Amino acid sequence: MSEKVKVIKVIKEGDIYFATIENNPFYPDGKGGQLGDRGKIDTVDVLNTPETGVVLSKHLNPGEYFYEIDEKRRFDIAQQHTAQHILSAAFERIASLKTVSFKMGEEYSTIDLDEQNIGEEMLNKAEELSNDIISKCIEVEEIFTDKEGAQKYNLRKPLSDKVSGQVRLIKIDDFDISACGGFHVKNTGNINLLKITNTERVKGNLTRVYFLAGLRAIKDYSQKDSILKNISFILTSGLYDLENKVEILLNENKDYKNRIKKLAEKMAYHLSKDLIQKAVVVNNNKVVYHKKEDETADFLHKYVNLKDYTLIIEDEKNKTFSIVSNNINCKELIDKLKMNNNIKGGGSEVRGNISGDIKFKDILKILEK
Structure with a gap:
């Protein structure tokens, strides 16, 4: 710090201190599309440099001070x-x-x-x-x-x-x-x-x-x-072989996902039989309930007769419920649930989704009415 600058006044604006400076040596932010200067006045950091002055990290009394501009910046x-x-x-x-x-x-x-x-x-x-x-x-x-x-x-x-x-x-x-x-x-x-x-x-x-x-x-x-x-080390591949290696892994991953999907659908078929046996009857409505653990839940609607049953799947991790039925009006049910609970959701007459602070028992209470 070898040169001085004259601080005319400092005004506190919220959490910042705006200083008006005579013959301001700090280049302003945004002028000509470029960044502005940073540095120090005395021991105080210059945080921003608008056209009309500088923003300081703390208060300075009016007067002359040595200043420093960040030359690396x-x-x-x-x-x-x-x-x-x-x-x-x-x-x-x-x-x-x-x-x-x-x-x-x-x-x-x-x-x-x-x-x-x-x-x-x-x-x-x-x-x-x-x-x-x-x-x-x-x-x-x-x-x-x-x-x-x-x-x-x-x-x-x-x-x-x-x-x-x-x-x-x-x-x-x-x-x-x-x-x-x-x-x-x-x-x-x-x-x-x-x-x-x-x-x-x-x-x-x-x-x-x-x-x-x-x-x-x-x-x-x-x-x-x-x-x-x-990545090359993790995949045990040469740097210039990475592209080919990643492509192979993506194709393998796609194949595994397809296999898992097919297995999940088979599991859903067998699981649906067990869930139907445990169905809850509420006001003449037979409700099949399942707490989602994996992709199996995504295929249950294929194997539950939705004309006779209402399928409710809870995704506890994401705090959501999916309701599927040809037996009740899902849209009307969700509208009633929204009136009595702090939830969001919507859907059609045969399918809908809700999310928020709600339990399975709360849905059953509405079905009882």
Whole structure:
């Protein structure tokens, strides 16, 4: 901490302390789509940096204090921001796709492109071109000019009509030049790596591209590499055989599930006979009740004559009841239960489900009426 900042006033707003600062040196959150600064004023942490001041972790009296800006965070922001310029320029060069918005987050960053159908091949080309520019260690130039001077350059994005006064341009050789007031690295090599991690369609006709750059991309690679190695160890498979191994396991699992399903249905046939013998008669209604333990319960309705019996299955784990019957009106029964108990549910005349704080005996009481 070698420089000082003047705190004009501090106001407590709920659980936070909002400070107004003279000539605020902290870059604000969200400006130009990027993250804002963090750091300290005296020994107090700067938690957020809105346009109009800073949010502190505790109270400070007005006065002059030494301050510190988190330079490691600034460098991370610079890596992400310059990477965005490169990635946006890459998409424009490869497929004439325009970046309509950019957002930097604490974990990842995104750009929205004006196209809804972007294939894997195009994504790979944009990523490859971006990393090629990064690997060439091109100087990232700052050019300060006015609006008239800026318009002489072949800007990737035209200047807004609202722009006035001095304009700062970020130039990466002849690959990209854009107006920008945010943080940037001095050399594209400082970014190290750019990785596209995901895409999704947004707002109907746009594609959102998720990406990581710099240390974020390296950490992501390291974490995924560790996960793959652990999975490889668990499955006793070589790393490059994992895909085939997983496919085999999924097919085996599907086969086992089908076998279990068939066995459960056979079990349901035999179980239904025992349950019918134990049926409870309530007001001329014969009720077959079963507490679900496995998939067998899912097939009982096939083997209980629903014209003569009402089948009630309790899933104690999920606190639900399934009611199936052609003998009573299930919808009417559930409506009555909802009037007298703290439950949710619904269904048709022949089938319904309820959940909540209710017991089997509570259902029987309604059937008795």
